[in-house]
Amino acid sequence: MKSPLLKLVAQRVGLSVILLFAVSLLIFVGTQILPGDVAQSILGQSATPEAVANLRESLGLNQPAYLRYLEWLGGLLTGHLGNALSNGLPIGPELWQRLKNTLFLAFWAAAISVPLSTVLGLIAVRHKNGFIDKMISATTLLTISLPDFFIGYLLIYFVAVKLGWFTSVSTVFDGMPFLQRMNAIVLPATALTLVVLAQMMRMTRAAILNVMQSAYVETAQLKGLSQFEIIWHHAFPNSIAPIINVIMLNLAYLVVGVVVIEVIFVYPGMGQYLVDHVAKRDVPVVQDCGLIFAAVYIGLNMLADIFAILSNPRLRHPK
């Protein structure tokens, strides 16, 4: 009974692995084989020919491209992320530290936004076209229209500067006490939550409403069940898959939103790290960060699909 399900899940995981390899190739191609001389464009037009030649040498640009790709990929698979161009230090430890910080921030943003948006989405369905529902539509429109940095700076301006409740710079460091660390991420976590909350709510609402319009919900109504029983027993079991899908997609979105938010709050996470090194044209760091962001994104999308497969009664109970 279980094997077809297992096969589907295995297929989906396999697809993600293939995708990840393809993405690594794409990122490599994107940074290496673009028109023009990479070394020249990194150093700018005013660089001396010697400097360019030196950089070419240290980037290994004199080797054929496929060798450099294999070298990079081999390093990644064995845990060697290479050295940064800007300071010559190994990328691994720094990146790992930053990734932990980013995941910490994203985790708490998700811990607030996921339950909150699900509950609010359910309330919106329960009181469809009512006041709460209208409010939710209005805030959704607002937040999908506001740039992430507007939300961030509004928080800083009003909460940190005018009210003086939190600091505008979210410094965290190793060995920081937990509570202090939590205190430091209150504003960025709030900003991140606001960035994804409305979208999540709206999609949750749409997912449940879609189910509420199906014929089996009418059947339940014609059995004399109460509104609560209908939502809980009949709509909810069928909405779990789409809701989880919504959550995963928004978590993926959150991973991207984190880049801008980290820059605003000067939070030492991976987004900040990536942006700094894009400005410095530090290609090895950019490649590694880009691949890790993409991996998280692909992983979350994969989880969404796997949940959808697992919760489908047609697949769980084949004929």
Add this chain to the structure above:
Amino acid sequence: MPRQAKRPQGSESGALLDIRNLRIEATVYPPGEDPRDIVIVDDVSLTLTKGKVLGLIGESGAGKSTIGLSSMGYGRGGVRITGGQVILNGRDILKGGQKGFRQLRGREVCYVAQSAAAAFNPAHRLMRQVIEASLKHGVFSRAEAEKRAIALFKELSLPDPEHIGDRYPHQVSGGQLQRVMTAMALCSKPDLIVFDEPTTALDVTTQIDVLAAIKKAIRDTGVAALYITHDLAVVAQVADDIMVLRHGKKVEKGDTRQIIKEPREQYTGALVSVHEIPHEEHKPAEPILSVKNVTAAYGGGQVKVLKNVSVDLSAGQTLAVVGESGSGKSTLARAITGLLPPMEGSIVFDGRPLPPRLGDRKKNDLRELQMIYQMADVAMNPRQTVGTIIGRPIQFYFGLKGRKRDEMVRELLDKIEMGSGFFDRYPAELSGGQKQRVCIARALAAKPKLIICDEVTSALDPLVANGILKLLLNLQQEENVAYLFITHDLATVKSIADSIAVMYRGSVVRYGPRSEVLTPPFDAYTDLLLSSVPEMEIGWLEKAISGRRMESAGN
């Protein structure tokens, strides 16, 4: 849940259900206009005594489902009951509010939907859903309810009644699911069941089994029923009385025998004789189309859907291809048009072999072989006017433009009995029958020798379908065009075909002139198919069931 303390059995008149002067309205939102209210049901009254079956019949838009659901205080898609009384077991349920509705739904009145496949929750096992209402209203304990459900499964002759409740909806066939839904409605011992087109979505050979099962269950449990359908022959098998509805108003009401034998109103009479179209059978002549040993498959030869099919169609005549869903009859049309090139066999058209692929055929081949579709709605580009739709083939094949083309379009509009006033209309502004007429005109505009008609009347109400068939026959005489008529509706076939091919699982099982095909001795499948077509006759169902030789495919 507390059991309802007191349920007065019947009102002073002895009626279980007494609907008086019912009026139901809805708000529609026509595009580009202000929303307005329309009346869906207008001043309809009916009474139903305990244990009786009342058939509600009418075409789409007659308000029959809306009336049925009003007995549960339910309005689908935002319709509102704006007048009259619905008296059930002696009390006006419209005064009870939402709480009152919830108490009677699933307890006093239950519902059987047209599509049980959609009406069951895919996430739960069947048993849980079947006994849900009984538990909710405290009619039975769980054990009692499950026992009753299994007994009902047996009563409805479902396979493996002990365990079918453990399955999920998608694990059960459509015909079985429809019977499980009937069991679900019966489970809480209601006084009344509303059957809303319960067999319409089923194949004809499955329909007869479900119909028989429903009839037996109604008789054995003594429940009263409102039986809603558009098919008079079906309702004549199960109903004691019949009410004919049109445009939300009552046309006439009487006992079943009176309605089908001595209809008082002209409209009822038209419904009774809807399948009677005068047509003289032609003798086979020179074939315009010869399909020889055609085999076709989807998925690169994986799924064979046509197996060694050979048929001939004489010029200016009608070949009907009949079969149930999955018989391959529509695939035959795709093979002939070149949309699905056959793997083997040949297609000879007007004496010349046709290239298998559509892309390899000459413009003249395409012109002489036209097609009309089942869903006229989607067969026309919604952004083109009727004039453009009909005019395009004239311009495309004959290079005519401007006034000459428009002149021909107007002639064609007259031919399909619509008139040139429709020239600038869009498809959305036409009725279902008018849309299909425009599609016929578009096919005729190419001056074809053969038109493939793929279920062209299946989506239409019986009277409208009847008009389309008569039009097609008239046009055949005028233009000498041949029809390849694909349908699942044997009643249609009997009235208009010159020759018939019966298809079953991708093969032609019987083929010849109409009179021969419809004369015994039959092969087993043709017998099953012919005997499953409901006839406008009381007692037909029992006769048909007892005389069958072969199990239907839906079981």
Add this chain to the structure above:
Amino acid sequence: MLDIRRIPPTALLGIIITALYILVAIFTPWIAPYSDTAVVGDVWAPGSAAHWLGTDNLGRDLLTRLLYGARITLFIAALATALSFTLGASLGFTAAVVGGWFDELLSRFIDLIMSIPTLIFALVVLSVLPADTLILILVMGILDSTRVFRISRAVAVDINVMDFVEAAKLRGEGKLWIIFREILPNALSPLVAELGLRFIFAILFLSALSFLGLGVQPPASDWGGMVKENKDGIVFGVPAALLPAAAISILAISVNLVADWILNRTTDLKGGRGNA
């Protein structure tokens, strides 16, 4: 037909504000009180009669900068959207109609690009490309065309399987007739709504890039760049950075209102009873 009284007030407001922005962007040099690069006062001076909105981090007139910011932002976003639509829609439609390996190959490639978050991909590519407005437009347009490809392909595939398209094929019509006369007229409404959404996305995306210092390069500045220039003032209580951010938000809300309305109109046209 379209009747101005039938446009809901929210959509009307959206149309008016969007039009206002476009007019400002076109006529900036004639409206702006100062030159956009001239230093005319103190750093972060508060609003006054001479400088309604005050001055920026270098003492330039903030109102003038905002007006020029509108011009730059809208110009780049419009070109990027035009590019993404031309590219995405033509490829999407062709893939849907031609089908087969062409569709398969293109769709898988688009899947691949879309499996990297757009912002991350842009950052990766911009790390090696010269900082140049043309390059910026190309990167934004090409990356966003993936979304346009998906939606236009999906819309076209839906229409392509309808019987009226099959009827046209059976008639012997060519690919061009099928794309332009049968499919396109029916795909227009959803695509127009999508155009609005893509335009907002382009503005938000450009602002984010400029805010991160990778978009428009100084001394010229779009709104995102202005936020970056003035963000340090916020901790001193100077709200100069909030103004360009608000300008983006108002435009985005307006365009969203219009797009919402067009989308609703589309579903209305298909018939049905609205949200009864």
